[in-house]
Amino acid sequence: MWLDALTLQLGYNATLVTLGATCLGVAAGVTGTFLFLRKRALVSDAISHATLPGVCIAFMIMVALGGDGRNLIGLLAGSAISAWVGLLCIGWLTKTTRLAEDAAIGAVLSVFFGFGIVLLTIIQNMSAGRQAGLEGFLLGSTAGMLWSDAVIIAVGGTLTLLVVMTLRRVMALVAFDPGYASARGVNTDRIDLAIMGLAMAITVVGLKVVGLILIVAMLIIPPVAARFWSDRTERVVVISGLIGGVSAYLGAAISASAPNLPTGPIIVLMSFALFLFSMLFAPTRGVLAAVLRHLRFQRRVHMRQGLLALAQGQPIYESYTLRLLRRSGLVQADGVVTDLGKSRASKALRDEKRWEIIRSDQALEGAAALYDGLRALETVLTADQIAEIDRKIGGPQGVTP
Amino acid sequence: MLLSLATQEGIIAAEHIPADSPLALRGMTVSYGEKPAVFSVDMTIQEGAMTAIIGPNGAGKSTLLKAALGVVKPLAGHVTVFGQSLKSQRHRIAYVPQRASVDWDFPTRVLDVVLMGLYRELGLLRRVRRAHVEKAMSSLDRVGMTDFADRQIGQLSGGQQQRVFLARALAQSADLYLLDEPFAGVDAATEKAIISVLKSIKDEGKTVVSVHHDLATVRDYFDHVFLINTRKVAEGTVGEAFTEVNLHKAYGGRLATAQMDQLNLAAI
Numbered sequence: 012m013w014l015d016a017l018t019l020q021l022g023y024n025a026t027l028v029t030l031g032a033t034c035l036g037v038a039a040g041v042t043g044t045f046l047f048l049r050k051r052a053l054v055s056d057a058i059s060h061a062t063l064p065g066v067c068i069a070f071m072i073m074v075a076l077g078g079d080g081r082n083l084i085g086l087l088a089g090s091a092i093s094a095w096v097g098l099l100c101i102g103w104l105t106k107t108t109r110l111a112e113d114a115a116i117g118a119v120l121s122v123f124f125g126f127g128i129v130l131l132t133i134i135q136n137m138s139a140g141r142q143a144g145l146e147g148f149l150l151g152s153t154a155g156m157l158w159s160d161a162v163i164i165a166v167g168g169t170l171t172l173l174v175v176m177t178l179r180r181v182m183a184l185v186a187f188d189p190g191y192a193s194a195r196g197v198n199t200d201r202i203d204l205a206i207m208g209l210a211m212a213i214t215v216v217g218l219k220v221v222g223l224i225l226i227v228a229m230l231i232i233p234p235v236a237a238r239f240w241s242d243r244t245e246r247v248v249v250i251s252g253l254i255g256g257v258s259a260y261l262g263a264a265i266s267a268s269a270p271n272l273p274t275g276p277i278i279v280l281m282s283f284a285l286f287l288f289s290m291l292f293a294p295t296r297g298v299l300a301a302v303l304r305h306l307r308f309q310r311r312v313h314m315r316q317g318l319l320a321l322a323q324g325q326p327i328y329e330s331y332t333l334r335l336l337r338r339s340g341l342v343q344a345d346g347v348v349t350d351l352g353k354s355r356a357s358k359a360l361r362d363e364k365r366w367e368i369i370r371s372d373q374a375l376e377g378a379a380a381l382y383d384g385l386r387a388l389e390t391v392l393t394a395d396q397i398a399e400i401d402r403k404i405g406g407p408q409g410v411t412p
Numbered sequence: 413m414l415l416s417l418a419t420q421e422g423i424i425a426a427e428h429i430p431a432d433s434p435l436a437l438r439g440m441t442v443s444y445g446e447k448p449a450v451f452s453v454d455m456t457i458q459e460g461a462m463t464a465i466i467g468p469n470g471a472g473k474s475t476l477l478k479a480a481l482g483v484v485k486p487l488a489g490h491v492t493v494f495g496q497s498l499k500s501q502r503h504r505i506a507y508v509p510q511r512a513s514v515d516w517d518f519p520t521r522v523l524d525v526v527l528m529g530l531y532r533e534l535g536l537l538r539r540v541r542r543a544h545v546e547k548a549m550s551s552l553d554r555v556g557m558t559d560f561a562d563r564q565i566g567q568l569s570g571g572q573q574q575r576v577f578l579a580r581a582l583a584q585s586a587d588l589y590l591l592d593e594p595f596a597g598v599d600a601a602t603e604k605a606i607i608s609v610l611k612s613i614k615d616e617g618k619t620v621v622s623v624h625h626d627l628a629t630v631r632d633y634f635d636h637v638f639l640i641n642t643r644k645v646a647e648g649t650v651g652e653a654f655t656e657v658n659l660h661k662a663y664g665g666r667l668a669t670a671q672m673d674q675l676n677l678a679a680i
Contacts, residue, residue, distance in 0.1 A: 048518065048519075050515075177536060177537065180531075180534065180535075181531075183520075184528055186518070187514060187515075187520060187525075187528075188509065188514045190478070190483050190509045190513050191507060191509050191528070191580075193482065193483045194481040194502075194505070194507035194509070194590075195507075195531055195532070196499070238519060242520070242566075243519055243520065243521060243524065244518075244519050244520050244524065246519075247519050
């Protein structure tokens with residue numbers, strides 16, 4: 012069943028849903044990256060909640076005009092208009108009142124959503140409303156997805172993607188340094204509006220599949236996960252698109268493999284799984300990598316302190332230091348220092364003295380800047396330079412590592 | 413001239429605008445809320461000069477620069493760049509914002525930041541070619557940062573970040589450089605590197621305007637000063653305008669006489 016789902020063998024509707032969702036996932040991941048980089052992740056939540064009244068009003072209008080009210084294009088147009096109004100409200104509140112953006116987002120999000128729920132209740136009490144299935148827009152419902160619905164999602168997603176790719180350079184510029192962008196003649200307000208508008212397009216297109224409550228996850232989780240893998244904007248964009256596509260594909264396929272599994276929440280769980288994996292295992296920014304780096308660093312510090320203590324005949328109280336020294340064969344089990352331990356210790360002490368000279372010598376400023384108490388001197392200076400320093404220190408010559 | 417300008421632009425021009433000035437502001441007022449940060453300021457930058465904009469904290473120095481660039485919208489005022497409109501001459505201005513104004517954890521490399529300086533040439537879609545990269549690298553070379561081209565910007569020290577910002581401005585090959593506190597929070601080596609780059613820009617006949625904080629170095633680094641404390645206090649060569657009287661006017665009691673004595677002020 013699973014394998015069938017993943018290889019698109021599960022029938023017409025499941026295949027349609029899976030392909031549509033994948034397309035949406037890629038577009039959402041790419042678009043969301045710019046929202047994330049511009050630090051406007053929360054705005055997308057407000058946008059998506061603000062779609063609900065529009066969906067309901069569009070339905071009512073279409074019914075009043077004698078249609079069946081379920082025309083997807085009509086509903087999406089309604090959702091787009093009310094999301095846009097919500098966006099304008101947030102912009103107006105932050106510009107003309109002293110309200111901070113997060114407060115404005117909270118206010119707009121809850122008011123629009125509350126209003127939408129009231130309308131939804133009214134619709135469900137209407138005779139035409141009972142079978143409308145509008146509540147499917149809350150969490151997404153793909154059960155009765157039509158070919159035309161899938162086409163709308165695919166076309167909408169692709170168009171959004173095209174616009175994002177066209178504007179990517181200027182959006183990245185504004186996200187990184189809006190002041191500079193504006194000094195270069197970029198209309199930053201307009202670019203911000205474009206970023207929001209694209210997020211809105213994704214929200215509207217994705218309403219049917221994941222629903223308005225969870226669409227924010229498709230916009231935000233992929234870029235946050237992608238950020239762990241790269242330090243370059245273009246790569247974060249591509250990786251985010253990949254993560255979005257893969258999680259949407261897996262989520263849609265899995266939800267199709269069993270009856271009554273909701274598509275949206277499963278897609279979100281898939282992207283969360285990829286996020287978790289990225290957070291833990293990404294090479295440099297991942298948690299595991301950071302922990303390993305810290306442990307390695309701690310080990311070097313203890314080793315160094317232990318060697319210096321040995322060289323100066325000081326007692327060592329730290330049990331971790333003692334264990335390290337024993338394990339490396341520098342100290343015997345009974346606490347006696349081995350020959351290897353003695354030579355390493357005297358080298359450490361000598362290096363410490365060498366560093367002292369380096370750090371007091373103006374001519375060696377470049378090397379001194381690298382001092383961290385751990386670095387092997389040979390990686391910083393040439394053998395000749397070290398010999399020169401040793402001459403300044405005096406005492407026995409030719410202490411080798 | 414004065415009258416016709418006033419009627420055409422609807423502004424009150426206190427001084428006539430010289431056509432050859434790289435940057436001339438007339439009647440510039442900027443207000444955040446209802447307290448003006450900059451009030452009716454006239455400024456005329458001399459071509460080929462290095463001008464320091466100085467004044468106490470909150471005097472509107474950065475705001476004046478941002479208003480000149482259109483980064484903040486002035487309440488009133490008129491800007492000319494090389495005698496023409498800002499819009500038509502914008503490409504001749506390179507701006508170096510305050511280092512603290514951006515998020516240095518942003519996923520981008522040093523080279524990518526410098527390439528932003530070529531924004532006008534690259535436009536929305538043109539691909540980055542070798543010539544662009546070479547131009548960016550030569551800008552990095554001028555500030556001594558070629559070794560860092562591939563680094564993520566968050567790994568740089570404050571001074572290195574400032575030099576990257578300067579390299580981005582250099583890549584633009586502009587005629588007028590506007591810098592916002594380029595020496596804030598940088599190490600001595602960077603300060604030296606930046607000032608030598610700025611002097612070389614000036615030697616090429618370009619114009620440099622910099623918001624500056626350290627009164628002790630004004631005399632060494634700059635040849636012109638513009639003193640501001642919301643209103644214009646004085647402008648002119650260091651010899652003419654960097655005087656005890658003007659500093660008292662700009663800073664009020666905030667500068668102790670003892671500090672004044674160390675500045676080798678021009679005789680009044």
